Amino acid sequence: MSAWVEELSARGYKITPQRRLILDILSSTQRHLTAEEIGLRVREIEPSISLATVYRNLNLLLELDMVCRLDIPDAPVRYGLHNGHNHHLVCVNCGTAVQLGVCPMQGEIKRIVEESGFEVNSHHFEIMGYCPECSEKRKLQQKPAGKGGTGVED
Numbered sequence: 001m002s003a004w005v006e007e008l009s010a011r012g013y014k015i016t017p018q019r020r021l022i023l024d025i026l027s028s029t030q031r032h033l034t035a036e037e038i039g040l041r042v043r044e045i046e047p048s049i050s051l052a053t054v055y056r057n058l059n060l061l062l063e064l065d066m067v068c069r070l071d072i073p074d075a076p077v078r079y080g081l082h083n084g085h086n087h088h089l090v091c092v093n094c095g096t097a098v099q100l101g102v103c104p105m106q107g108e109i110k111r112i113v114e115e116s117g118f119e120v121n122s123h124h125f126e127i128m129g130y131c132p133e134c135s136e137k138r139k140l141q142q143k144p145a146g147k148g149g150t151g152v153e154d
């Protein structure tokens, strides 16, 4: 918890209660949260903090690379703690992010990149889909009605 406190102050930023709260909230969950979810949680703890303040601080933390954003097609942007170099399996429904623990930037990919002559300064690799929980919910929802079942629906 003190790591980002140090990081913020090392960069000349104050550890305001709002910033600390946002980082605490993001670190207490495996999920990537939408700005709205972060705002709601902040205000649950500290109702005096306005949503505008939350969003402004979120953007600052993003600029400082302490928070990362996840753009999911057709869904609100989600935010998570930026823990250095990581790749994730991301649930597009609830934002759960599971660390992969491996980096694909190796072996054949690394070789191709090197041969391309590109000077690489960053790379992104996330696998999007549905976590087991959301996947299960989806299956239940999609179950075709009546096919071979005993349940009667009309």
Ligand SMILES: [Zn+2]
Residues within 6 Å of the ligand: 091, 092, 093, 094, 095, 096, 130, 131, 132, 133, 134, 135
């Ligand atoms: Zn999920």
Ligand SMILES: [Zn+2]
Residues within 6 Å of the ligand: 085, 086, 087, 102, 103, 104, 105, 123, 125
């Ligand atoms: Zn990597």
